[in-house]
Every structure is written in C-alpha cells, then in structure tokens.
Amino acid sequence: MDLRLMLDRPTEAERSAVDDLLGPEEGFDGRVVFGGRAARQRRHLLLPALHAVQDAAGSVSRGALAYICERLTVPPAEAYGVATFYALFDTDGPGGPSIHVCDDIVCAQYGAEDLCAALDASGTVYERSPCLGQCDRAPAAMFHQPGIGYGNAAPVTPSSFGAPTFDELPPGLVNQDREELTLLRRIGVVDPSSLDGYLETGGFETLAKARTMGPEAVIAALKTSGLRGRGGAAFPIGLKWEGVREARGGDKYVIANGDESEPGTFKDRLLMEGDPFALVEAMALYGYATGAGKGFIYVRGEYPTAEKRLENAIAQTVGAGLIGEGFDLEVRRGAGAYICGEETALFASIEGHRGEPRQKPPFPTQSGVFGKPTGINNIETLLAALEVIARGGEAFAAVGTEQSTGPKLFCVSGAVARPGVYEVPFGTTLRALLALAGGIRDGGDLGAVLMGGAAGVFADRSALEVPLTFEDTSAAGTTLGSGAIIFFDDQTDFGGVLGRIARFFRDESCGQCVPCRIGTVRQEEALARLRAHRPLGSVSEERRRLDDLAVVMTDASICGLGQTAASAVQSAMKLGLPGVPA
Ligand SMILES: Cc1cc2nc3c(=O)[nH]c(=O)nc-3n(C[C@H](O)[C@H](O)[C@H](O)COP(=O)(O)O)c2cc1C
Ligand code: SF4
Ligand code: FES
Numbered sequence: 001m002d003l004r005l006m007l008d009r010p011t012e013a014e015r016s017a018v019d020d021l022l023g024p025e026e027g028f029d030g031r032v033v034f035g036g037r038a039a040r041q042r043r044h045l046l047l048p049a050l051h052a053v054q055d056a057a058g059s060v061s062r063g064a065l066a067y068i069c070e071r072l073t074v075p076p077a078e079a080y081g082v083a084t085f086y087a088l089f090d091t092d093g094p095g096g097p098s099i100h101v102c103d104d105i106v107c108a109q110y111g112a113e114d115l116c117a118a119l120d121a122s123g124t125v126y127e128r129s130p131c132l133g134q135c136d137r138a139p140a141a142m143f144h145q146p147g148i149g150y151g152n153a154a155p156v157t158p159s160s161f162g163a164p165t166f167d168e169l170p171p172g173l174v175n176q177d178r179e180e181l182t183l184l185r186r187i188g189v190v191d192p193s194s195l196d197g198y199l200e201t202g203g204f205e206t207l208a209k210a211r212t213m214g215p216e217a218v219i220a221a222l223k224t225s226g227l228r229g230r231g232g233a234a235f236p237i238g239l240k241w242e243g244v245r246e247a248r249g250g251d252k253y254v255i256a257n258g259d260e261s262e263p264g265t266f267k268d269r270l271l272m273e274g275d276p277f278a279l280v281e282a283m284a285l286y287g288y289a290t291g292a293g294k295g296f297i298y299v300r301g302e303y304p305t306a307e308k309r310l311e312n313a314i315a316q317t318v319g320a321g322l323i324g325e326g327f328d329l330e331v332r333r334g335a336g337a338y339i340c341g342e343e344t345a346l347f348a349s350i351e352g353h354r355g356e357p358r359q360k361p362p363f364p365t366q367s368g369v370f371g372k373p374t375g376i377n378n379i380e381t382l383l384a385a386l387e388v389i390a391r392g393g394e395a396f397a398a399v400g401t402e403q404s405t406g407p408k409l410f411c412v413s414g415a416v417a418r419p420g421v422y423e424v425p426f427g428t429t430l431r432a433l434l435a436l437a438g439g440i441r442d443g444g445d446l447g448a449v450l451m452g453g454a455a456g457v458f459a460d461r462s463a464l465e466v467p468l469t470f471e472d473t474s475a476a477g478t479t480l481g482s483g484a485i486i487f488f489d490d491q492t493d494f495g496g497v498l499g500r501i502a503r504f505f506r507d508e509s510c511g512q513c514v515p516c517r518i519g520t521v522r523q524e525e526a527l528a529r530l531r532a533h534r535p536l537g538s539v540s541e542e543r544r545r546l547d548d549l550a551v552v553m554t555d556a557s558i559c560g561l562g563q564t565a566a567s568a569v570q571s572a573m574k575l576g577l578p579g580v581p582a
Pocket of ligand 2: 357512514516517557558559560561
C-alpha cells in the first residue's frame with residue numbers, strides 16, 4: 001500500500017462508523033505525523049476504530065485509515081503497521097462479506113480439508129483460519145457480513161456456506177452431572193442474558209461478602225486456597241493480587257484475559273458465553289481487592305457471542321448499581337492475533353499498538369497497561385477466585401492436590417466420542433478424563449495425545465495414568481498448559497499435524513525477535529522437506545537442524561510463543577509417531 005494516505009477519503013459509511021465511536025469531528029488540526037498529547041490520550045482507540053470500519057465495510061480502506069489517522073492524530077505508517085498486524089483487519093480487499101474456515105488440527109480430524117476442497121470447487125471465496133475455539137463441534141467457520149456482524153458456525157458442512165447464519169450458538173454442551181460441578185454449574189441452566197437469573201443463583205453475594213471481609217482478607221483467602229493461574233503459567237493468584245494492591249503508581253488496572261487462541265482451547269468461551277455475569281462479578285472483586293479503578297475484559301475477536309453477552313452483562317450490572325462506583329469495566333475486542341494472549345502483548349494491543357511482547361521485568365504488577373500497575377488473569381482463574389471467596393480458601397484447597405488445588409476445566413477434543421469442556425478435580429488421571437469424554441470415537445485406538453495445545457507436548461498411552469496436576473505432568477515431561485487435551489487416533493498422519501502446527505507458529509510469530517521470526521520459518525521448511533522426501537543433505541542432518549532450531553528458539557526467544565514453538569515437533573519426533581520423518 002502507498003502510504004500517502006491523506007489523499008484518500010473515507011466513504012460516508014466509514015466516516016460515520018468512526019464518528020459513532022469517537023464522536024463528531026472537532027476540526028482537523030493537521031497534526032498527523034507528530035501526534036503530541038492528543039495522540040497519546042486517544043491512541044488506545046485505534047483498534048476499536050479499525051474494528052468500527054471493518055465491521056461497517058468488511059475491510060479497512062485507505063480512505064478509512066486516513067480518516068482514523070486524522071481523528072486520532074496517529075501517523076499513517078504507525079496505523080498501517082497496526083492494521084496489517086491483525087488478521088481480522090483486511091487492508092487490501094474490496095470489502096463486503098467474508099468467510100473464515102478453520103483448518104487447524106482438530107477441525108482437520110473432522111474433514112476440514114474436504115470442506116475446503118468443496119468450497120474451492122464451488123468457487124466460494126474464503127480464508128483459512130487457525131483454531132476458532134469451537135473444537136468441541138468441529139469443523140468450524142466464522143462469517144462476517146458488514147452491517148450485520150460476525151457469526152460462528154459449527155459444525156459446518158458445504159451447505160452451511162450457501163446461506164450463512166448469524167444466530168448465536170449455544171455455549172456448548174456440559175456432559176457431566178450438575179452436582180459434580182462448581183465452575184460450570186450455571187452453564188446452560190441460567191439465562192446468560194438475565195441479571196435476575198444470575199441473582200437468583202446467589203449472584204453478587206460473593207462480592208458483597210468480600211466487601212465485608214475487606215481487601216486484605218480477600219487476598220489472604222486466595223493465598224490459603226493455593227489457587228494458581230489457569231492461563232498456562234500457573235502463577236499463584238494471591239501473590240499477584242497482593243503485588244497489584246501494594247504497587248505504587250497512581251492508577252491501577254485489572255484485566256481478564258479472554259484472548260483464548262491456543263489451538264484446542266475453548267473453555268473460556270464457554271464461561272464468557274454461558275456465565276458472563278459471574279465474570280463481571282469476578283472483575284469487580286479483582287478491582288476491589290487490588291484497588292484498581294478500571295478493568296478490561298479482552299475477548300478474542302472470533303468470539304462475537306461472548307463479547308455481546310459481556311457487554312450486556314456489564315450494562316445491566318451497572319444499571320442496577322451493583323458495580324460502577326469507583327470501578328469502570330470495559331470490553332476490548334482482539335482482532336485475530338494469538339500472540340495477544342501473552343500478557344504484555346495484550347497490554348500493547350489495548351494501548352493501540354501491534355501485539356508485540358516486551359521483556360520482563362518490569363512485571364505487570366509494577367508496570368503493565370499504560371505503564372501502570374496491572375493485574376491480569378485468565379477467565380477461568382477469575383471464576384475460580386470467586387469460588388474461593390464464596391467457599392473459603394481452605395475448602396477450595398481441600399480439592400485437588402497440595403500443589404494443584406481446586407477444580408480444573410479441560411478442553412477435550414479430537415478423536416473422542418464426546419468432545420467438550422470437562423470439570424474435574426486436579427489429580428484426575430488422563431484415562432479417567434478420556435472415559436468421561438466417551439473414549440476414542442468409533443471404537444478406534446489411541447494414537448497420541450497432545451497436552452497443552454499447539455504449544456504443548458505429544459504423549460503416548462503411558463500418559464493415561466498420569467494424574468492431571470501441574471507437578472505430575474511436569475515430572476512426566478508433559479504439560480497442562482491452559483487445559484487443552486487433543487486426542488488423535490492410531491490412523492493419524494502426524495506428519496501432517498506437525499506441518500499445521502509449524503505453520504501456526506510461523507504465522508503467529510510477532511516477528512520481533514530473530515530466533516522466533518526465523519526459527520519458526522526454518523522449522524516449517526525443514527518439516528516440509530522431510531515430508532516431501534527432499535531433505536537438505538541427509539535426513540539425519542535435517543533432524544539435527546530441527547534440534548538446533550529448537551534449542552535456539554527455546555533458549556533465546558523473548559516470549560513463550562518462541563519458547564514453545566518447537567515443543568510439539570520435538571516430542572513427536574522423540575516418540576516416533578507415525579508419519580513423522582524418522
Ligand atoms: C503466546 C502466548 C499466548 C497466551 N495466551 C493466553 C490466553 O489466550 N489466555 C490466557 O489467559 N493466558 C494466555 N497466556 C498467558 C498470559 O501471558 C498470562 O500468563 C495469563 O493471562 C495470566 O493469567 P493466569 O495467572 O490467571 O493464568 C499466553 C501466553 C503466551 C506466551
Ligand atoms: S518469541 Fe516470537 S512472538 Fe515472542 S516476541 Fe519473539 S518474535 Fe514475537
Ligand atoms: S475450531 Fe478448528 S481446531 Fe479448534
């Protein structure tokens with residue numbers, strides 16, 4: 001794109017989409033390059049403004065980008081760099097409707113390639129997408145119709161594309177006895193659009209209880225509970241909340257991380273769509289305990305239903321005066337970038353920048369979003385925190401094991417009879433979880449299981465006896481990640497699976513550091529050469545090359561994306577899975 005954007009003008013529809021967000025134009029002061037104070041203050045609205053025009057027109061035209069730059073006094077090159085970073089913003093297309101079809105590793109088990117072939121044959125224009133967070137009902141697609149919105153469709157067949165629907169899907173089946181559930185107990189039972197429905201189940205009583213306890217007692221209960229983060233890093237929540245509470249530095253923020261884009265993960269979608277008022281209550285609790293006056297819920301762009309239900313839940317809760325005084329809560333929409341789940345990249349995204357992680361320290365509790373002390377937690381962690389305060393820290397710690405306390409949600413998908421989100425106490429074996437999901441589908445045999453999603457580790461049937469805890473999976477050389485467990489049957493061509501995983505990391509690398517930017521490309525290339533029986537040198541030289549790349553990416557990358565980009569590949573080679581070049 002030629003960056004002399006200022007010559008292009010927006011259409012009326014684009015202009016009014018931006019004005020609806022930013023208010024009427026106040027007069028252009030001509031400062032598009034130098035920015036200044038105004039730019040700093042409104043810069044964080046860049047992504048919402050890009051969404052506004054993409055929603056209205058189906059693409060971000062040069063004219064629209066120029067107008068956004070004027071309104072926010074952001075330099076055009078900067079804005080262009082941001083718009084092109086995020087997959088959901090289309091900067092070259094003609095606009096109009098779009099279709100995204102998931103061809104990731106679970107949908108591939110449910111015929112995604114045949115679906116794409118049928119779409120190709122019929123001349124349908126679509127884009128291939130990484131995991132859309134609908135793996136429990138694969139294969140999945142997402143439609144966008146300007147002026148109407150986004151809609152998820154799953155499972156899809158070729159006929160689903162003739163007349164796309166934008167109806168909200170149910171949050172997902174809960175396949176367990178309700179009496180056994182805590183985190184999932186309201187899903188599918190309580191109307192997610194009704195505050196009254198939530199109040200009837202004891203909603204907002206926990207926040208009231210916390211207010212009588214006081215912030216220090218809330219944090220003490222969280223410490224007693226042993227609750228550790230459910231987003232992958234397993235950091236103790238009590239310590240994090242205490243860190244934010246004790247941080248100096250004026251304004252403080254709390255953030256719910258609902259970016260959930262790890263292939264094979266969909267538990268946070270279920271919680272946000274099925275129990276949105278509980279997340280609002282948990283965020284109010286977070287603000288109260290830490291002294292933060294502002295909260296963000298960052299929802300991945302591919303979860304339109306979650307976004308709408310959370311917006312509605314916030315509006316009703318504020319309207320009823322249950323939250324609001326001294327605490328403001330806002331939903332922010334991601335735009336198709338897996339890396340934005342990494343906490344510091346997520347801060348950059350909220351601030352209106354490309355989602356590029358930064359080095360830690362300083363840690364978010366000292367310097368997070370807008371350079372202010374920030375607490376950030378996964379959605380499941382926040383709902384578990386609510387349970388801790390409702391039931392007491394000791395009662396929560398009595399569930400699970402000493403180092404992994406409480407209930408845990410697992411996203412079970414792939415070659416099982418009943419894919420879904422399952423809630424079990426930490427310490428349940430993988431075998432028991434597989435049994436809950438109905439075993440391997442169609443009476444097949446287990447080929448391998450990928451624990452922790454694309455960033456995780458392949459394991460064979462010996463992992464079935466491993467208790468699902470942070471400590472036991474780590475001792476067994478696997479990982480829990482955030483709870484994605486993808487099963488593959490013994491007919492699987494794992495070479496193809498690895499190729500898709502390698503493509504995912506190459507696509508999603510933010511490109512900021514060399515080991516990851518180059519390493520993910522080289523890894524994908526080496527795997528492709530091996531698969532085509534055209535190794536560079538010998539097969540063992542290629543294998544050594546992959547091992548070297550793994551060491552460099554793991555040791556020298558800035559963030560977790562690069563550090564884990566080789567782990568599935570390495571573990572599959574170690575196990576000698578079928579189809580993986582030996
Ligand atoms: C590449 C990458 C993607 C991540 N994606 C998510 C995500 O989608 N959701 C999430 O809660 N944490 C994600 N994380 C972890 C966050 O950086 C952070 O640790 C987490 O939000 C903290 O919350 P917790 O302590 O409740 O787990 C990701 C990390 C990396 C490196
Ligand atoms: S490791 Fe990859 S995703 Fe992370 S900062 Fe470096 S280039 Fe970006
Ligand atoms: S929705 Fe397709 S792999 Fe998750």
